[in-house]
Amino acid sequence: MSGLFKSSIGRKVAMALSAIFLMIFLLQHFAINILSVFSADRFNDVSHFMGTNFFVQFLLQPVLIFGVVFHFVMGFMLEIRNRNARTISYAKNNGSANTTWMSRNMIWSGLAILAFIVLHFIDFWIPEINTKYIQGDVSGLLPDGNFRYFEELQHKFENPIRVGAYVVAFVFLALHLLHGFASTFQSMGAGSMRRAKLQAFGKAYAIIIPLGFIFIALFHYFNH
Amino acid sequence: MNLTLKIWRQKDAKSKGKMVSYQVNDISEHMSFLEMMDVLNEQLINEGQEPIAFDHDCREGICGMCSMYINGEAHGPDRGVTTCQLHMRSFKDGDTITIEPFRAKAFPVIKDLVVDRSAFERIQQAGGFISVNTSGNTQDANAIPISKHAADEAMDSATCIGCGACVASCKNASAMLFVGAKVSQYALLPQGQIEATDRVKNMVAQMDLEGFGNCTNTGACEVECPKGISLENIARMNRELMKANL
Ligand code: HEM
Ligand code: SF4
Ligand code: FES
Secondary structure, three states: OOHHHHHHHHHHHHHHHHHHHHHHHHHHHHHHHHHHHHHHHHHHHHHHHHOHHHHHHHHHHHHHHHHHHHHEEEEHHHHHHHHHHHOOOOOOOOOHOOOHHHHEEEEEEHHHHHHHHHHHHHHHHHHHHHHHHHHOOOOOEEOOOOHHHHHHHHHHHHOOOHHHHHHHHHHHHHHHHHHHHHHHHHOOOOHHHHHHHHHHHHHEEEEEEEHHHHHHHHHHHHOO | EEEEEEEEEOOOOOOEEEEEEEOOOOOOOOEEEEHHHHHHHHHHOOOOOOOOHHHHHHHOOOOOOOOEEEEOOEEEOOOOOOOEEEEEEEHHOEEEEEEEEEOOOOOOOOOOOOOOOOHHHHHHHHHOOOOOOOOOOOOHHOOOOOHHHHHHHHHHHHOOOOOOOOHHHHHOOOOOHHHHHHHHHHOOOOOOOOOOHHHHHHHHHHHHEEEEEEOOOOOOOHHOOOOOOOOHHHHHHHHHHHHHHH
Protein backbone atom coordinates (compact mmCIF):
# COMPACT_ATOMS: atom_id res chain seq x y z
CA MET A 1 0.00 0.00 0.00
CA SER A 2 2.77 2.47 0.93
CA GLY A 3 4.50 1.50 -2.31
CA LEU A 4 1.47 2.74 -4.22
CA PHE A 5 1.76 6.28 -2.97
CA LYS A 6 5.43 6.51 -3.81
CA SER A 7 4.63 5.93 -7.47
CA SER A 8 3.47 8.58 -9.90
CA ILE A 9 0.18 6.75 -10.39
CA GLY A 10 -0.36 6.41 -6.66
CA ARG A 11 0.05 10.13 -6.14
CA LYS A 12 -2.39 10.70 -8.95
CA VAL A 13 -4.91 8.44 -7.23
CA ALA A 14 -4.38 10.37 -3.98
CA MET A 15 -4.97 13.59 -5.91
CA ALA A 16 -8.19 12.17 -7.31
CA LEU A 17 -9.40 11.02 -3.88
CA SER A 18 -8.83 14.48 -2.41
CA ALA A 19 -10.67 15.97 -5.40
CA ILE A 20 -13.67 13.66 -4.89
CA PHE A 21 -13.77 14.71 -1.27
CA LEU A 22 -13.70 18.40 -2.25
CA MET A 23 -16.43 17.93 -4.83
CA ILE A 24 -18.69 16.28 -2.25
CA PHE A 25 -17.95 19.07 0.20
CA LEU A 26 -18.76 21.65 -2.48
CA LEU A 27 -22.17 20.05 -3.02
CA GLN A 28 -22.92 20.20 0.70
CA HIS A 29 -21.76 23.82 0.92
CA PHE A 30 -24.00 24.69 -2.00
CA ALA A 31 -27.00 22.94 -0.46
CA ILE A 32 -26.68 25.09 2.66
CA ASN A 33 -25.99 28.36 0.85
CA ILE A 34 -28.97 28.01 -1.48
CA LEU A 35 -31.21 27.95 1.61
CA SER A 36 -30.29 31.61 2.11
CA VAL A 37 -32.15 32.43 -1.09
CA PHE A 38 -35.37 30.79 0.03
CA SER A 39 -35.52 31.33 3.76
CA ALA A 40 -33.40 33.39 6.13
CA ASP A 41 -34.65 31.33 9.07
CA ARG A 42 -33.78 27.96 7.56
CA PHE A 43 -30.36 29.32 6.64
CA ASN A 44 -29.83 30.61 10.16
CA ASP A 45 -30.87 27.32 11.75
CA VAL A 46 -28.57 25.21 9.61
CA SER A 47 -25.69 27.68 9.95
CA HIS A 48 -26.04 27.66 13.71
CA PHE A 49 -26.10 23.87 13.75
CA MET A 50 -22.99 23.61 11.53
CA GLY A 51 -21.22 26.34 13.47
CA THR A 52 -21.79 24.88 16.91
CA ASN A 53 -21.96 21.12 16.39
CA PHE A 54 -18.98 19.44 18.00
CA PHE A 55 -18.68 16.76 15.31
CA VAL A 56 -18.78 19.31 12.48
CA GLN A 57 -16.43 21.78 14.13
CA PHE A 58 -13.77 19.50 15.55
CA LEU A 59 -13.86 16.53 13.23
CA LEU A 60 -15.22 17.48 9.80
CA GLN A 61 -13.67 20.96 9.72
CA PRO A 62 -10.08 19.81 10.36
CA VAL A 63 -10.55 17.01 7.82
CA LEU A 64 -11.77 19.54 5.29
CA ILE A 65 -8.84 21.88 5.89
CA PHE A 66 -6.47 18.96 5.56
CA GLY A 67 -8.22 17.93 2.34
CA VAL A 68 -7.85 21.38 0.78
CA VAL A 69 -4.22 21.76 1.82
CA PHE A 70 -3.39 18.24 0.69
CA HIS A 71 -5.01 18.88 -2.70
CA PHE A 72 -3.14 22.05 -3.56
CA VAL A 73 0.20 20.97 -2.11
CA MET A 74 -0.07 17.74 -4.12
CA GLY A 75 -1.12 19.80 -7.14
CA PHE A 76 1.97 21.98 -6.85
CA MET A 77 4.21 18.94 -6.45
CA LEU A 78 2.70 17.35 -9.54
CA GLU A 79 3.17 20.55 -11.49
CA ILE A 80 6.82 20.90 -10.47
CA ARG A 81 7.62 17.31 -11.34
CA ASN A 82 5.86 17.68 -14.66
CA ARG A 83 7.68 20.87 -15.55
CA ASN A 84 10.98 19.17 -14.78
CA ALA A 85 10.13 16.36 -17.18
CA ARG A 86 10.69 18.73 -20.11
CA THR A 87 13.62 21.05 -19.55
CA ILE A 88 13.78 22.46 -23.09
CA SER A 89 10.42 23.59 -24.35
CA TYR A 90 9.24 23.56 -27.95
CA ALA A 91 9.80 26.58 -30.14
CA LYS A 92 6.36 25.92 -31.56
CA ASN A 93 3.73 23.96 -29.69
CA ASN A 94 0.16 23.60 -30.87
CA GLY A 95 -1.52 22.59 -27.61
CA SER A 96 -5.00 23.47 -28.74
CA ALA A 97 -4.77 20.87 -31.52
CA ASN A 98 -5.08 18.02 -29.06
CA THR A 99 -6.16 19.30 -25.63
CA THR A 100 -8.65 21.66 -24.00
CA TRP A 101 -7.64 24.96 -22.45
CA MET A 102 -8.99 23.72 -19.11
CA SER A 103 -6.77 20.63 -19.07
CA ARG A 104 -3.65 22.64 -19.85
CA ASN A 105 -4.28 25.28 -17.20
CA MET A 106 -5.33 23.37 -14.09
CA ILE A 107 -2.55 25.01 -12.11
CA TRP A 108 -3.80 28.50 -13.02
CA SER A 109 -7.46 27.80 -12.37
CA GLY A 110 -6.33 26.11 -9.16
CA LEU A 111 -4.30 29.15 -8.11
CA ALA A 112 -7.29 31.40 -8.76
CA ILE A 113 -9.37 29.14 -6.51
CA LEU A 114 -6.65 29.24 -3.87
CA ALA A 115 -6.66 33.05 -3.94
CA PHE A 116 -10.42 32.90 -3.54
CA ILE A 117 -10.16 30.50 -0.61
CA VAL A 118 -7.81 32.94 1.15
CA LEU A 119 -10.31 35.78 0.59
CA HIS A 120 -13.16 33.54 1.69
CA PHE A 121 -11.33 32.63 4.91
CA ILE A 122 -10.72 36.30 5.69
CA ASP A 123 -14.37 37.08 4.94
CA PHE A 124 -16.12 34.34 6.85
CA TRP A 125 -13.92 31.80 8.54
CA ILE A 126 -11.61 34.06 10.54
CA PRO A 127 -14.49 36.26 11.87
CA GLU A 128 -16.34 33.06 12.84
CA ILE A 129 -13.35 31.65 14.70
CA ASN A 130 -12.83 35.04 16.33
CA THR A 131 -16.43 35.38 17.50
CA LYS A 132 -16.78 31.83 18.71
CA TYR A 133 -13.45 30.78 20.10
CA ILE A 134 -11.64 34.03 20.90
CA GLN A 135 -14.54 36.24 22.01
CA GLY A 136 -16.21 33.11 23.33
CA ASP A 137 -19.62 34.00 21.95
CA VAL A 138 -21.20 30.79 20.68
CA SER A 139 -24.78 32.06 20.97
CA GLY A 140 -24.97 32.90 17.26
CA LEU A 141 -27.12 35.90 18.17
CA LEU A 142 -27.04 39.59 17.34
CA PRO A 143 -27.57 42.15 20.15
CA ASP A 144 -31.21 42.37 19.00
CA GLY A 145 -31.69 38.68 19.72
CA ASN A 146 -31.92 37.49 16.13
CA PHE A 147 -29.50 35.02 14.57
CA ARG A 148 -26.51 36.77 13.07
CA TYR A 149 -25.64 34.44 10.14
CA PHE A 150 -28.05 35.71 7.48
CA GLU A 151 -27.35 39.33 8.46
CA GLU A 152 -23.62 38.82 8.12
CA LEU A 153 -24.02 37.11 4.77
CA GLN A 154 -26.11 39.93 3.34
CA HIS A 155 -23.71 42.50 4.70
CA LYS A 156 -20.76 40.85 2.94
CA PHE A 157 -22.48 40.92 -0.42
CA GLU A 158 -23.15 44.65 -0.37
CA ASN A 159 -19.68 45.33 -1.72
CA PRO A 160 -19.66 45.08 -5.53
CA ILE A 161 -15.91 44.42 -5.62
CA ARG A 162 -16.29 41.40 -3.39
CA VAL A 163 -19.25 40.13 -5.41
CA GLY A 164 -17.19 40.58 -8.59
CA ALA A 165 -14.28 38.66 -7.11
CA TYR A 166 -16.60 35.83 -6.10
CA VAL A 167 -18.13 35.65 -9.56
CA VAL A 168 -14.70 35.49 -11.23
CA ALA A 169 -13.51 32.85 -8.76
CA PHE A 170 -16.49 30.65 -9.54
CA VAL A 171 -15.85 30.94 -13.25
CA PHE A 172 -12.36 29.56 -12.54
CA LEU A 173 -13.87 26.84 -10.38
CA ALA A 174 -16.11 25.85 -13.30
CA LEU A 175 -13.08 25.74 -15.61
CA HIS A 176 -11.15 23.67 -13.04
CA LEU A 177 -14.01 21.20 -12.72
CA LEU A 178 -14.76 20.99 -16.44
CA HIS A 179 -11.48 19.13 -16.77
CA GLY A 180 -11.15 17.93 -13.18
CA PHE A 181 -14.37 15.97 -12.79
CA ALA A 182 -13.79 13.55 -15.66
CA SER A 183 -10.06 13.52 -14.93
CA THR A 184 -10.72 12.22 -11.43
CA PHE A 185 -12.43 9.12 -12.71
CA GLN A 186 -9.80 8.48 -15.36
CA SER A 187 -7.19 8.63 -12.58
CA MET A 188 -9.21 6.18 -10.52
CA GLY A 189 -9.17 3.79 -13.47
CA ALA A 190 -12.84 3.94 -14.44
CA GLY A 191 -13.54 2.05 -17.66
CA SER A 192 -14.50 3.88 -20.83
CA MET A 193 -18.23 3.00 -20.62
CA ARG A 194 -18.55 4.34 -17.12
CA ARG A 195 -16.40 7.34 -17.99
CA ALA A 196 -18.60 8.36 -20.90
CA LYS A 197 -21.61 8.59 -18.59
CA LEU A 198 -19.63 10.36 -15.88
CA GLN A 199 -18.39 12.87 -18.42
CA ALA A 200 -21.88 14.17 -19.15
CA PHE A 201 -22.70 14.28 -15.47
CA GLY A 202 -19.37 16.00 -14.76
CA LYS A 203 -20.03 18.74 -17.31
CA ALA A 204 -23.40 19.41 -15.70
CA TYR A 205 -21.88 19.47 -12.21
CA ALA A 206 -19.00 21.72 -13.30
CA ILE A 207 -21.39 24.29 -14.74
CA ILE A 208 -24.47 24.10 -12.52
CA ILE A 209 -22.76 24.23 -9.11
CA PRO A 210 -20.49 27.25 -9.76
CA LEU A 211 -23.36 28.98 -11.57
CA GLY A 212 -25.50 28.34 -8.50
CA PHE A 213 -22.92 29.97 -6.25
CA ILE A 214 -22.76 32.94 -8.62
CA PHE A 215 -26.54 33.18 -8.48
CA ILE A 216 -26.50 33.23 -4.69
CA ALA A 217 -23.87 35.99 -4.58
CA LEU A 218 -25.77 38.12 -7.10
CA PHE A 219 -29.08 37.43 -5.40
CA HIS A 220 -27.84 38.89 -2.15
CA TYR A 221 -26.16 41.77 -3.90
CA PHE A 222 -29.43 42.83 -5.51
CA ASN A 223 -31.69 41.98 -2.55
CA HIS A 224 -30.16 43.51 0.52
CA MET B 1 5.86 23.95 -53.83
CA ASN B 2 8.42 26.15 -52.13
CA LEU B 3 8.83 26.00 -48.37
CA THR B 4 10.76 27.62 -45.56
CA LEU B 5 11.90 25.12 -42.94
CA LYS B 6 12.93 26.06 -39.43
CA ILE B 7 14.85 23.12 -38.09
CA TRP B 8 16.55 22.40 -34.77
CA ARG B 9 20.29 21.90 -35.29
CA GLN B 10 22.43 20.48 -32.52
CA LYS B 11 25.93 19.12 -33.13
CA ASP B 12 25.90 16.48 -30.40
CA ALA B 13 24.34 15.63 -27.05
CA LYS B 14 26.52 18.14 -25.21
CA SER B 15 26.27 21.13 -27.53
CA LYS B 16 23.65 23.80 -27.30
CA GLY B 17 21.35 23.74 -30.28
CA LYS B 18 19.42 26.36 -32.18
CA MET B 19 16.75 26.78 -34.82
CA VAL B 20 18.11 27.29 -38.37
CA SER B 21 16.10 28.33 -41.42
CA TYR B 22 16.36 26.58 -44.79
CA GLN B 23 14.66 27.08 -48.10
CA VAL B 24 13.53 24.13 -50.26
CA ASN B 25 12.00 24.57 -53.71
CA ASP B 26 10.01 22.44 -56.16
CA ILE B 27 8.74 20.00 -53.55
CA SER B 28 6.10 17.65 -54.96
CA GLU B 29 2.91 17.30 -52.96
CA HIS B 30 3.17 13.53 -53.45
CA MET B 31 6.40 13.32 -51.49
CA SER B 32 6.37 12.03 -47.98
CA PHE B 33 7.71 14.35 -45.32
CA LEU B 34 10.88 12.30 -45.02
CA GLU B 35 11.42 12.46 -48.79
CA MET B 36 11.21 16.22 -48.51
CA MET B 37 13.88 16.00 -45.78
CA ASP B 38 15.99 13.84 -48.13
CA VAL B 39 15.77 16.55 -50.77
CA LEU B 40 16.92 19.14 -48.25
CA ASN B 41 19.82 16.91 -47.13
CA GLU B 42 20.95 16.34 -50.72
CA GLN B 43 20.91 20.08 -51.18
CA LEU B 44 22.97 20.57 -48.00
CA ILE B 45 25.50 17.90 -49.01
CA ASN B 46 25.91 19.52 -52.44
CA GLU B 47 26.58 22.82 -50.72
CA GLY B 48 29.19 21.16 -48.53
CA GLN B 49 27.12 21.50 -45.36
CA GLU B 50 26.38 18.93 -42.67
CA PRO B 51 23.10 17.12 -43.49
CA ILE B 52 20.34 17.05 -40.88
CA ALA B 53 20.34 13.92 -38.76
CA PHE B 54 16.89 12.38 -38.30
CA ASP B 55 15.69 8.92 -37.34
CA HIS B 56 13.85 6.68 -39.79
CA ASP B 57 13.83 3.05 -40.76
CA CYS B 58 10.77 1.33 -42.23
CA ARG B 59 9.19 4.40 -43.81
CA GLU B 60 5.84 2.63 -43.69
CA GLY B 61 4.55 3.44 -40.24
CA ILE B 62 5.58 0.33 -38.36
CA CYS B 63 8.96 0.89 -36.76
CA GLY B 64 8.21 4.09 -34.86
CA MET B 65 11.63 5.64 -35.50
CA CYS B 66 10.63 8.81 -37.38
CA SER B 67 10.36 11.17 -34.42
CA MET B 68 9.71 14.73 -35.50
CA TYR B 69 7.72 17.51 -33.89
CA ILE B 70 6.25 19.34 -36.87
CA ASN B 71 4.47 22.68 -36.51
CA GLY B 72 3.83 22.04 -32.84
CA GLU B 73 2.54 18.47 -33.13
CA ALA B 74 4.21 15.07 -32.98
CA HIS B 75 4.31 13.63 -36.50
CA GLY B 76 2.72 16.82 -37.83
CA PRO B 77 -0.88 17.89 -38.31
CA ASP B 78 -2.41 14.66 -39.68
CA ARG B 79 -4.09 12.08 -37.42
CA GLY B 80 -3.18 8.42 -37.15
CA VAL B 81 0.07 8.71 -39.08
CA THR B 82 3.78 8.70 -38.38
CA THR B 83 6.09 11.29 -39.95
CA CYS B 84 7.01 8.89 -42.75
CA GLN B 85 3.32 8.56 -43.64
CA LEU B 86 2.75 12.30 -43.63
CA HIS B 87 2.59 13.75 -47.13
CA MET B 88 3.52 17.16 -48.42
CA ARG B 89 -0.04 17.67 -49.66
CA SER B 90 -0.87 18.47 -46.04
CA PHE B 91 1.07 21.72 -46.51
CA LYS B 92 0.71 24.70 -48.83
CA ASP B 93 3.11 26.48 -51.13
CA GLY B 94 4.92 29.21 -49.21
CA ASP B 95 4.39 27.61 -45.78
CA THR B 96 6.94 27.89 -43.02
CA ILE B 97 7.32 24.56 -41.25
CA THR B 98 8.91 24.27 -37.81
CA ILE B 99 10.65 20.95 -37.19
CA GLU B 100 11.95 20.02 -33.74
CA PRO B 101 13.08 16.87 -31.97
CA PHE B 102 10.73 15.16 -29.51
CA ARG B 103 11.28 17.01 -26.25
CA ALA B 104 11.48 15.27 -22.88
CA LYS B 105 14.14 15.07 -20.23
CA ALA B 106 13.93 11.29 -20.59
CA PHE B 107 14.53 11.59 -24.38
CA PRO B 108 17.81 13.52 -24.61
CA VAL B 109 18.82 14.83 -28.03
CA ILE B 110 21.73 12.93 -29.58
CA LYS B 111 22.06 15.06 -32.69
CA ASP B 112 19.76 17.44 -34.57
CA LEU B 113 16.36 15.69 -34.64
CA VAL B 114 17.60 12.36 -33.26
CA VAL B 115 16.65 11.59 -29.66
CA ASP B 116 17.61 8.73 -27.38
CA ARG B 117 14.48 6.72 -26.62
CA SER B 118 16.22 3.86 -24.83
CA ALA B 119 14.22 4.79 -21.71
CA PHE B 120 11.36 2.91 -23.43
CA GLU B 121 13.60 -0.15 -23.83
CA ARG B 122 14.44 -0.11 -20.15
CA ILE B 123 10.76 0.12 -19.22
CA GLN B 124 10.08 -2.88 -21.46
CA GLN B 125 12.95 -4.81 -19.91
CA ALA B 126 11.49 -4.12 -16.46
CA GLY B 127 8.42 -6.22 -17.21
CA GLY B 128 7.09 -5.93 -20.75
CA PHE B 129 7.35 -9.65 -21.46
CA ILE B 130 6.11 -13.04 -20.34
CA SER B 131 8.44 -15.78 -19.19
CA VAL B 132 7.95 -19.05 -21.05
CA ASN B 133 9.55 -22.34 -20.18
CA THR B 134 11.08 -23.62 -23.41
CA SER B 135 12.49 -26.86 -22.02
CA GLY B 136 10.32 -29.00 -24.25
CA ASN B 137 7.06 -29.27 -22.34
CA THR B 138 5.92 -25.77 -23.35
CA GLN B 139 2.19 -25.37 -23.67
CA ASP B 140 0.96 -24.43 -27.14
CA ALA B 141 -0.35 -20.87 -26.91
CA ASN B 142 -3.20 -21.78 -29.28
CA ALA B 143 -4.46 -24.35 -26.77
CA ILE B 144 -5.41 -21.61 -24.30
CA PRO B 145 -8.92 -20.28 -25.02
CA ILE B 146 -9.17 -16.49 -25.20
CA SER B 147 -12.40 -14.56 -25.80
CA LYS B 148 -12.65 -12.63 -29.05
CA HIS B 149 -13.18 -9.41 -27.11
CA ALA B 150 -10.03 -9.86 -25.00
CA ALA B 151 -8.00 -10.89 -28.03
CA ASP B 152 -9.12 -7.83 -29.99
CA GLU B 153 -8.39 -5.45 -27.14
CA ALA B 154 -4.98 -6.98 -26.44
CA MET B 155 -4.18 -6.72 -30.13
CA ASP B 156 -5.19 -3.05 -30.16
CA SER B 157 -2.83 -2.37 -27.27
CA ALA B 158 -0.08 -4.37 -28.92
CA THR B 159 -0.14 -2.14 -32.00
CA CYS B 160 1.85 0.49 -30.06
CA ILE B 161 5.09 0.96 -31.99
CA GLY B 162 6.97 2.70 -29.19
CA CYS B 163 7.41 5.86 -31.22
CA GLY B 164 7.21 8.22 -28.24
CA ALA B 165 4.73 10.65 -29.81
CA CYS B 166 2.65 10.35 -26.64
CA VAL B 167 5.56 11.61 -24.54
CA ALA B 168 6.41 14.33 -27.05
CA SER B 169 2.81 15.60 -27.19
CA CYS B 170 2.11 15.52 -23.47
CA LYS B 171 2.59 18.81 -21.67
CA ASN B 172 3.99 16.74 -18.79
CA ALA B 173 6.18 14.52 -20.99
CA SER B 174 4.36 11.56 -19.46
CA ALA B 175 4.93 8.07 -20.83
CA MET B 176 1.72 6.64 -19.44
CA LEU B 177 0.07 5.89 -22.78
CA PHE B 178 3.05 3.83 -23.90
CA VAL B 179 3.38 2.03 -20.56
CA GLY B 180 -0.39 1.63 -20.34
CA ALA B 181 -0.41 -0.07 -23.75
CA LYS B 182 2.47 -2.37 -22.83
CA VAL B 183 0.89 -3.31 -19.50
CA SER B 184 -2.52 -3.81 -21.13
CA GLN B 185 -1.44 -6.12 -23.91
CA TYR B 186 -0.51 -8.72 -21.28
CA ALA B 187 -3.08 -7.81 -18.64
CA LEU B 188 -5.83 -8.74 -21.09
CA LEU B 189 -4.50 -12.23 -21.80
CA PRO B 190 -4.31 -15.31 -19.57
CA GLN B 191 -0.60 -15.67 -20.39
CA GLY B 192 0.05 -12.34 -18.73
CA GLN B 193 -1.60 -13.11 -15.40
CA ILE B 194 1.21 -14.98 -13.65
CA GLU B 195 3.60 -12.03 -13.70
CA ALA B 196 0.90 -9.33 -13.68
CA THR B 197 1.66 -7.92 -10.23
CA ASP B 198 5.40 -7.59 -10.71
CA ARG B 199 5.01 -6.40 -14.26
CA VAL B 200 2.93 -3.33 -13.54
CA LYS B 201 4.90 -2.43 -10.40
CA ASN B 202 8.28 -2.75 -12.09
CA MET B 203 7.32 -1.02 -15.32
CA VAL B 204 5.76 1.93 -13.48
CA ALA B 205 8.78 2.15 -11.15
CA GLN B 206 11.14 2.21 -14.14
CA MET B 207 8.95 4.81 -15.87
CA ASP B 208 9.21 7.05 -12.79
CA LEU B 209 12.95 6.46 -12.52
CA GLU B 210 13.49 7.60 -16.12
CA GLY B 211 12.08 11.03 -15.26
CA PHE B 212 8.89 11.05 -17.32
CA GLY B 213 6.19 13.38 -16.01
CA ASN B 214 2.89 12.50 -14.45
CA CYS B 215 -0.33 12.06 -16.42
CA THR B 216 -2.94 14.78 -15.85
CA ASN B 217 -5.42 13.28 -18.31
CA THR B 218 -5.19 16.02 -20.94
CA GLY B 219 -5.61 13.39 -23.65
CA ALA B 220 -3.01 14.86 -26.03
CA CYS B 221 -1.32 11.45 -26.31
CA GLU B 222 -4.45 9.70 -27.53
CA VAL B 223 -5.04 12.35 -30.20
CA GLU B 224 -1.45 12.28 -31.47
CA CYS B 225 -0.79 8.54 -31.22
CA PRO B 226 -0.29 7.19 -34.77
CA LYS B 227 -1.76 3.85 -33.73
CA GLY B 228 -4.89 5.11 -31.98
CA ILE B 229 -3.93 3.74 -28.56
CA SER B 230 -6.74 4.92 -26.27
CA LEU B 231 -6.76 6.44 -22.79
CA GLU B 232 -8.49 3.26 -21.69
CA ASN B 233 -4.99 1.76 -21.56
CA ILE B 234 -3.93 4.27 -18.92
CA ALA B 235 -7.07 3.62 -16.87
CA ARG B 236 -6.35 -0.11 -17.09
CA MET B 237 -2.76 0.40 -15.97
CA ASN B 238 -3.99 2.47 -13.00
CA ARG B 239 -6.39 -0.35 -12.08
CA GLU B 240 -3.63 -2.93 -12.44
CA LEU B 241 -1.32 -0.93 -10.19
CA MET B 242 -4.00 -0.43 -7.54
CA LYS B 243 -4.81 -4.14 -7.68
CA ALA B 244 -1.14 -5.04 -7.40
CA ASN B 245 -0.77 -2.94 -4.26
CA LEU B 246 -3.92 -3.95 -2.41
C1 HEM C 1 -7.02 25.30 -3.45
C2 HEM C 1 -6.69 25.57 -4.66
C3 HEM C 1 -6.55 24.50 -5.69
C4 HEM C 1 -5.41 24.25 -6.41
C5 HEM C 1 -4.09 25.00 -6.33
C6 HEM C 1 -5.72 23.14 -7.27
C7 HEM C 1 -4.82 22.60 -8.17
C8 HEM C 1 -5.04 21.45 -8.87
C9 HEM C 1 -4.07 20.81 -9.70
C10 HEM C 1 -2.67 21.31 -10.00
C11 HEM C 1 -4.65 19.68 -10.18
C12 HEM C 1 -3.98 18.61 -11.00
C13 HEM C 1 -4.04 18.88 -12.42
C14 HEM C 1 -4.62 17.75 -13.19
O1 HEM C 1 -4.71 16.61 -12.70
O2 HEM C 1 -4.97 18.00 -14.32
C15 HEM C 1 -5.99 19.63 -9.67
C16 HEM C 1 -6.90 18.63 -9.96
C17 HEM C 1 -8.22 18.65 -9.57
N1 HEM C 1 -8.83 19.58 -8.74
FE1 HEM C 1 -7.93 21.16 -7.91
N2 HEM C 1 -7.01 22.74 -7.07
C18 HEM C 1 -7.56 23.54 -6.11
C19 HEM C 1 -8.86 23.49 -5.60
C20 HEM C 1 -9.83 22.61 -6.01
C21 HEM C 1 -11.19 22.59 -5.53
C22 HEM C 1 -11.79 23.54 -4.49
C23 HEM C 1 -11.82 21.57 -6.19
C24 HEM C 1 -13.23 21.06 -6.11
C25 HEM C 1 -14.18 21.53 -5.43
C26 HEM C 1 -10.86 20.95 -7.05
C27 HEM C 1 -11.11 19.90 -7.88
C28 HEM C 1 -10.17 19.24 -8.62
C29 HEM C 1 -10.41 18.06 -9.41
C30 HEM C 1 -11.75 17.36 -9.55
C31 HEM C 1 -9.19 17.69 -9.99
C32 HEM C 1 -8.90 16.49 -10.88
C33 HEM C 1 -8.25 15.39 -10.09
C34 HEM C 1 -7.69 14.31 -10.96
O3 HEM C 1 -7.36 14.53 -12.11
O4 HEM C 1 -7.56 13.18 -10.45
N3 HEM C 1 -9.66 21.61 -6.93
N4 HEM C 1 -6.19 20.70 -8.88
S1 SF4 D 1 1.22 4.74 -27.34
FE1 SF4 D 1 1.06 5.55 -29.45
S2 SF4 D 1 2.24 7.44 -29.39
FE2 SF4 D 1 2.85 6.29 -27.58
S3 SF4 D 1 4.63 5.09 -28.17
FE3 SF4 D 1 2.86 3.76 -28.54
S4 SF4 D 1 2.31 4.14 -30.68
FE4 SF4 D 1 3.66 5.83 -30.09
S1 FES E 1 10.14 5.32 -40.36
FE1 FES E 1 9.21 3.57 -39.44
S2 FES E 1 7.39 4.41 -38.63
FE2 FES E 1 8.21 6.09 -39.74
